[in-house]
Amino acid sequence: MNRNAADLPLAGFTVVDLTRVLAGPYCTMMLADLGARVIKIENPDGGDDSRHVGPFVDGESAYFASVNRNKESIALDLKAPRDRAVLAAMIAGADVLVENFRAGVMEKLGFTWEALHAANPRLVYCSISGFGQTGPYRERPAYDMVVQAMGGLMSVTGENGGNPVRVGVSIGDLGAGLYAAIGIQSALLKRSRTGLGERVDIGMLDCQVALLENAIARHAATGAVPAPLGTRHPSITPFDMFRTGDGFIVIAAGNDNLFRKLCAALGDAALAADPRFATVAARNQHHAELKDCLEALLAHAGSAAWSGRLEAAGVPHGPLQSVADIVRDPHVQARGMLLQASIGDDRPITLAGNPVKVGAAPAAFAAAPRLDQHREALLAEFGTTDD
Missing domain, CATH: 3.40.50.10540 (Crotonobetainyl-coa:carnitine coa-transferase; domain 1)
Incomplete structure (x- = not known):
């Protein structure tokens, strides 16, 4: 062989x-x-x-x-x-x-x-x-x-x-x-x-x-039955797929510090101080409102431009890639x-x-x-x- x-x-x-x-x-x-x-x-x-x-x-x-x-x-x-x-x-x-x-x-x-x-x-x-x-x-x-x-x-x-x-x-x-x-x-x-x-x-x-990762633990802890949530995370927000001016991008801001960096990179640092979004618990409670706010900002540019800004800010993110994109990806x-x-x-x-x-x-x-x-x-x- x-x-x-x-x-x-x-x-x-x-x-x-x-x-x-x-x-x-x-x-x-x-x-x-x-x-x-x-x-x-x-x-x-x-x-x-x-x-x-x-x-x-x-x-x-x-x-x-x-x-x-x-x-x-x-x-x-x-x-x-x-x-x-x-x-x-x-x-x-x-x-x-x-x-x-x-x-x-x-x-x-x-x-x-x-x-x-x-x-x-x-x-x-x-x-x-x-x-x-x-x-x-x-x-x-x-x-x-x-x-x-x-x-x-x-x-x-x-x-x-x-x-x-x-x-x-x-x-x-x-x-x-x-x-x-x-x-x-x-x-x-x-x-x-x-x-x-x-x-x-x-x-x-x-x-x-x-x-099932934490789904069984969440059910045992809360009594609630986990259900589909689309692309968002059940316990961390923003941790989701967002629409940009020309496509989609995943943003995973897993803590308050990263959320502040995200808001600054998107050009609205004051958003991080909004009481609805100031903590992980608050962001989870108001996840739909936060997504609307973030997508309104993201609509002003395409995924590649936002990727560059988020990279510079140290915010975990990634563009939505097709299989054709994957086989051309230089890192892959x-x-x-x-x-x-x-x-x-x-x-x-x-x-x-x-x-x-x-x-x-x-x-x-x-x-x-x-x-x-x-x-x-x-x-x-x-x-x-x-x-």
Whole structure:
């Protein structure tokens, strides 16, 4: 593979990846980006489901390419004894196994935690599922939007009084993938002390509940049920998206000092002394009136001009950027957050990079594999060939 992972923190670790679609593949891609060897096991009948999700470039899925870089691919039929033997040989020497089947499927296939732990006591076995390995919902299937709805996230997303709204990215899957990567690395760290692997149990619904931030605490403290507020913060004002003369800008003035700086930068220092706005509590109570006042001032110039003034004043802010703006952003480019890969008939494609920077070593990179691309080499390595 076209990658150099030797100096990365997970170099030397081998991950057997039985995941598909998004939560699991995102987790294992994070591990691969940090240097782990990831062997992706796919269904011979078409491979990972996400290979069939668009958009497509020369017949290849850009969706699949975005979450499966730095991996090797082999197609195995887990119901066929010979292919199961190949998988067992891989797991016997692996550091980590990651699967995202529904709870109970691995047991039906014979790859239970108990059996694999007995055969390879150092193995970290991570299961990612909709609802975890225990509890009354454990056998239910789930997709991202199912857990966004059940986990309360959609109940606090959207405009006040509007219909519930899905978050614009698959945060149910991505959150689970990130928590799984944390759990796996924590288990590997513990193994360095004990010599024994652990079972890591990740439920997508659990992860959504964890991501509710302070909503549960606010409900417990006040008895009120958090509801959608649009873009504003429930406890800090001004902390919102504001209309300017030519677009929108986010302003986050998290304390009285920043609010005074904001008012001065907008040309109305006296606004900070208005009794309705002089304290955090007062601003929260009169948030709608304050927004009207600020937008009346902001209407006199465009977002770029205000950004310059707020930057000089030290007020946290940011323009509303589209995805097209993001890929042209010089800071995003300088941080290595855009990877250039090839797809289809060697056509270029830009993908999101890995935000985890560890030391000076650059993140490993190799394009997502073709289905069964590494079959011959992997069969030779694990003791069998197609012949």
